[in-house]
Amino acid sequence: MASSKKKSKPNPLLWTVESLQDEPSYVDRAWFGCRAVYLRGLMVLVLCSGEEPWNGLLIPTDYQFHAIIMKDFRYVVQHPVLKKWLYLAEASEGFESEAMDMVERIRMGDQRIGIEPKEREGKKKINI
Secondary structure: OOOOOOOOOOOOOHHHHHHHOOOOOOEEEEEOOEEEEEEOOEEEEEEEEOOOOOEEEEEOOOHHHHHHHHHHOOOOEEOOOOOOOEEEEOOOOOHHHHHHHHHHHHHOOOOOOOEOOOOOOOOOOOOO
8 A cells, every 4th residue: 555645856956955964953844845954053045946936045144145145146146036035046057056155155154144943833722
């Protein structure tokens, strides 16, 4: 009998974070159809493999860092929907090299990249 549990296929962009996976604090988990990557307790990347503009790397960061990060990374732009974060589209000419450079900066602890994840709220009980 086949298992009723649907197996999800691995995210095709996981190769971009291979150098982070040996870090003791590395975690990746499902996030709205993508994979969120956490390091040192911070959400540092979201790997998306859907339709544009959800096909590439979402870079969680604060607005104050947008301009300097976009200056450092030629193909990184403000995400057109999730404007609080930056985006490196997989279709970008320089995707592979910029993704590797971004991941290296994250590995080295670049303070501009990453946000503290919001605490998950537990299900509220309704008293009747």
